[in-house]
Amino acid sequence: MASLTTTTERPVWARRACSRLVAPAALVHLAPAGLLLVLLATLPSVFSRTGLLSLLLLASILGIAAIGQTWAVLIGGIDLSIPAVMGMADVLLTTRYAAGWSPTATFLLIAVLAVVIGVANGIGSSVLGLHPLIVTLATGAITTGAVLQATHGDTGGKVPGFVTEAVSPGGRTGPFPVPLALVLWVVLAAVVVLVERRGVLGRHVYALGTNRTAASLALVRPMRTRVAVYTVSALGAAVAGVLLGGFSGGASADIGAPYLFSTITAVVVGGTSLLGGRGGYPRTISGVLVTIEMTMLLIGFDLDASMQQVLLGLLILVLVALYGRDKHIAQRI
Amino acid sequence: MPSTKERAAGPEPLVSVCDVRHSYGSTVALRHCSFDIMPGQVHGLIGENGSGKSTLVKVLSGVVVPSGGNLAVAGEPAVFHSPRAAQDHGVVTVFQETLIADELSVRDNVRLGGDGLFRRRAAGGGRDAAEEAFEALGLDPRLLDRPARGQSLAVRQLVTIARALVRPWKLLILDESTSALDLEARDRLFQLIDRRRSDGRSVLFVSHRMEELELLCDSATVLRLGESVATLAKKEATTARLLRLMSPRTGTAGPADPAPGKARDTGATTGDVRLRCRDVRVTARSEPVALEVRDGEIFGVAGLEGHGGGEFLRVLAGLRDSPTGEVSVRTGDGWARVRGYRRAVGDGVVFVPGNRQAEGLFASLPVVDNLVLAVLPRIARFGLYSRRRAREITAEFGRRLRVTAADPDGPVERLSGGNQQKVLVGRWLALEPKVLVMHDPTRGVDQNTKVEMYALLRGLAAEGVAIVLLSTEIDELVAVCDRVAVFRDRSVFAVLGGDRLGHDAVLHAMFGQPDGHAGRHEGKEAAR
Numbered sequence: 001m002a003s004l005t006t007t008t009e010r011p012v013w014a015r016r017a018c019s020r021l022v023a024p025a026a027l028v029h030l031a032p033a034g035l036l037l038v039l040l041a042t043l044p045s046v047f048s049r050t051g052l053l054s055l056l057l058l059a060s061i062l063g064i065a066a067i068g069q070t071w072a073v074l075i076g077g078i079d080l081s082i083p084a085v086m087g088m089a090d091v092l093l094t095t096r097y098a099a100g101w102s103p104t105a106t107f108l109l110i111a112v113l114a115v116v117i118g119v120a121n122g123i124g125s126s127v128l129g130l131h132p133l134i135v136t137l138a139t140g141a142i143t144t145g146a147v148l149q150a151t152h153g154d155t156g157g158k159v160p161g162f163v164t165e166a167v168s169p170g171g172r173t174g175p176f177p178v179p180l181a182l183v184l185w186v187v188l189a190a191v192v193v194l195v196e197r198r199g200v201l202g203r204h205v206y207a208l209g210t211n212r213t214a215a216s217l218a219l220v221r222p223m224r225t226r227v228a229v230y231t232v233s234a235l236g237a238a239v240a241g242v243l244l245g246g247f248s249g250g251a252s253a254d255i256g257a258p259y260l261f262s263t264i265t266a267v268v269v270g271g272t273s274l275l276g277g278r279g280g281y282p283r284t285i286s287g288v289l290v291t292i293e294m295t296m297l298l299i300g301f302d303l304d305a306s307m308q309q310v311l312l313g314l315l316i317l318v319l320v321a322l323y324g325r326d327k328h329i330a331q332r333i
Numbered sequence: 334m335p336s337t338k339e340r341a342a343g344p345e346p347l348v349s350v351c352d353v354r355h356s357y358g359s360t361v362a363l364r365h366c367s368f369d370i371m372p373g374q375v376h377g378l379i380g381e382n383g384s385g386k387s388t389l390v391k392v393l394s395g396v397v398v399p400s401g402g403n404l405a406v407a408g409e410p411a412v413f414h415s416p417r418a419a420q421d422h423g424v425v426t427v428f429q430e431t432l433i434a435d436e437l438s439v440r441d442n443v444r445l446g447g448d449g450l451f452r453r454r455a456a457g458g459g460r461d462a463a464e465e466a467f468e469a470l471g472l473d474p475r476l477l478d479r480p481a482r483g484q485s486l487a488v489r490q491l492v493t494i495a496r497a498l499v500r501p502w503k504l505l506i507l508d509e510s511t512s513a514l515d516l517e518a519r520d521r522l523f524q525l526i527d528r529r530r531s532d533g534r535s536v537l538f539v540s541h542r543m544e545e546l547e548l549l550c551d552s553a554t555v556l557r558l559g560e561s562v563a564t565l566a567k568k569e570a571t572t573a574r575l576l577r578l579m580s581p582r583t584g585t586a587g588p589a590d591p592a593p594g595k596a597r598d599t600g601a602t603t604g605d606v607r608l609r610c611r612d613v614r615v616t617a618r619s620e621p622v623a624l625e626v627r628d629g630e631i632f633g634v635a636g637l638e639g640h641g642g643g644e645f646l647r648v649l650a651g652l653r654d655s656p657t658g659e660v661s662v663r664t665g666d667g668w669a670r671v672r673g674y675r676r677a678v679g680d681g682v683v684f685v686p687g688n689r690q691a692e693g694l695f696a697s698l699p700v701v702d703n704l705v706l707a708v709l710p711r712i713a714r715f716g717l718y719s720r721r722r723a724r725e726i727t728a729e730f731g732r733r734l735r736v737t738a739a740d741p742d743g744p745v746e747r748l749s750g751g752n753q754q755k756v757l758v759g760r761w762l763a764l765e766p767k768v769l770v771m772h773d774p775t776r777g778v779d780q781n782t783k784v785e786m787y788a789l790l791r792g793l794a795a796e797g798v799a800i801v802l803l804s805t806e807i808d809e810l811v812a813v814c815d816r817v818a819v820f821r822d823r824s825v826f827a828v829l830g831g832d833r834l835g836h837d838a839v840l841h842a843m844f845g846q847p848d849g850h851a852g853r854h855e856g857k858e859a860a861r
Contacts, residue, residue, distance in 0.1 A: 219710070
């Protein structure tokens with residue numbers, strides 16, 4: 001009944017304005033196309049194979065990193081350790097590969113550590129009874145600290161060639177002239193949406209995010225579900241970190257830093273409720289595209305980084321006020 | 334407002350509802366709704382679930398701005414755009430849901446909403462008003478300084494009532510606000526209402542309990558499918574007539590009797606013992622309970638709120654530990670001790686919680702999800718389930734329980750209370766339980782749903798399911814159950830069955846008075 005107050009405290013004109021909006025899910029999914037038109041009109045150079053693929057590659061990395069953020073938010077939590085895990089993945093990839101490890105062994109190590117972090121987040125937020133905000137902030141800080149300690153801030157290293165190719169617009173996947181990162185995003189997105197829609201885990205995620213007490217009584221295991229969600233999140237962040245390493249080619253523990261803000265932006269702009277239980281990854285996909293397009297638009301206007309942040313923040317407010325609010329939250333009484 | 338001006342001479346109504354209409358999207362909740370609430374009167378509002386009562390209450394309390402029509406307060410047209418506007422006109426509402434902030438003290442909960450953001454209401458005044466309200470409601474004022482968390486449902490409901498009483502009200506709306514109260518608290522509330530109305534204040538009383546309406550109301554308006562079909566004065570408003578007006582499908586056996594005819598012969602329960610309690614205690618200081626429930630038996634649990642019935646149910650379901658003894662259930666391979674909730678479910682003992690909103694439903698999730706959630710792991714393969722199978726299960730139980738849901742993919746919160754309850758029961762029936770433990774499944778549910786629920790329980794019992802039913806309505810227990818355990822002071826005071834099971838016997842036992850030969854602990858408790 002928390003919505004009782006939020007609904008009624010808004011003035012009448014605001015309520016009327018909102019009630020006139022059409023199905024917001026449709027709006028969410030139309031927004032990327034609309035913004036693309038704006039982008040193409042203002043920056044015609046984007047309208048090229050390389051331009052569009054660059055946009056989609058950036059979207060792939062953000063999209064993969066935002067998988068876990070979406071689920072964490074759906075269960076009423078949040079994952080602030082994503083940037084740290086991305087940094088860890090990047091540093092391990094570049095330094096281990098430079099040290100002569102095989103890519104397979106490197107990936108395995110990254111995956112194992114990601115699972116450890118995810119499980120720690122899941123158990124920590126269940127057993128310790130702490131808000132996931134605190135738990136994931138702590139695991140993230142520990143991870144970043146440990147990585148810095150191990151590398152002494154060294155930024156050297158190198159990246160396997162196929163990782164670089166996976167994120168370059170000229171890259172190929174087998175016989176197809178599409179970079180691997182994009183294919184990976186499509187495949188992962190399909191799996192994520194399948195689990196959301198048809199998976200027991202997906203139902204449990206929504207149930208847990210909607211009503212925790214009722215979920216436990218309906219045989220959902222809260223801790224297992226949280227562990228699963230945060231593990232998925234850490235693995236997604238690890239994949240995104242590896243791909244980001246392909247872009248940069250160097251080791252940097254805070255390479256993922258911008259992704260703290262942008263994963264949350266993508267989730268929220270997509271219209272997934274921070275209160276949990278409403279939304280989902282299809283919305284996040286649109287949120288990711290909107291986020292990347294807005295960033296490109298602002299870069300195209302030649303604004304410096306700080307001004308970009310200001311405008312990005314304003315745009316998010318406008319967009320979320322327009323459609324991010326689920327219509328029936330406004331009507332819930 | 335022409336309609337109010339044209340009205341014949343006589344006292345001016347305190348609040349008039351003039352042709353109020355409202356739709357949620359394409360769902361029409363109120364069509365034409367008109368009636369007057371006269372000063373100093375208690376006005377009843379009845380109708381089945383889904384008839385628009387809740388929407389009307391929301392309109393009157395400013396939560397919903399109607400799509401059409403208007404209200405008039407003392408002859409002046411008014412539209413309430415917010416609960417604050419309603420309150421400024423002296424309309425104060427106690428909602429069906431017990432809205433309590435667990436983290437605050439009871440006193441702060443009573444004051445909730447009366448404070449400004451920066452300004453606390455004059456501390457001394459607030460204190461006295463809260464204490465006064467508590468005393469009037471028969472609650473211990475010392476309770477005010479306790480945290481709200483952990484208070485019983487009845488106390489929570491009384492707190493929401495006290496919260497309304499401490500405000501300056503002219504019209505008090507009680508929306509199913511007595512459903513969790515025991516008789517004593519309810520009667521105190523009724524006396525209080527009786528006193529306050531003498532100074533021209535009115536009450537709009539929404540209830541599913543005919544006897545309460547009869548007891549309290551001077552007049553009553555009947556809603557049917559979003560229309561006000563009639564407003565009757567006390568002498569015209571017989572139960573039979575009200576029910577006829579409410580229900581488009583009356584004509585069959587009148588649901589006036591909560592359960593028409595006692596369809597079960599209590600002697601006929603000859604199934605094997607399914608559930609066994611030995612030396613079970615609700616709390617460390619309770620008397621031990623020894624009970625057996627057989628297959629096909631409906632076993633009732635009665636008692637005033639806070640006397641241990643609810644806790645006993647949770648012990649049976651494995652949600653609460655008994656300090657001594659054990660609960661066992663007969664499974665395919667012998668007796669299994671109930672230890673922990675999940676294992677109990679695995680052994681066939683399921684629990685339908687009493688607080689639908691807090692412990693049962695996933696309000697914003699689809700009806701299908703709400704229904705299949707518990708059974709999901711059983712129908713899934715490799716962690717994935719078939720949507721078609723989920724829909725089939727929903728359709729099957731929807732049919733069996735007669736759920737009226739336009740759209741199984743729509744959120745369950747759009748259903749009426751009765752249908753929500755059916756969905757919740759369906760979730761547990763889908764697990765094909767051997768023992769069904771239910772906490773007041775007919776609370777806040779309309780008459781027809783109640784009758785359907787009784788038929789369902791009988792059907793399940795006939796199939797051999799052992800049912801433990803806690804109810805706050807004595808008539809319901811007497812009509813439906815084979816035996817009834819009456820709790821008093823967190824112990825079983827009496828187990829009544831056969832000829833000894835009657836309304837008066839249960840009532841007397843609840844108040845600690847052995848009824849003839851019914852009492853087991855005769856003389857132990859003096860009358861209150």
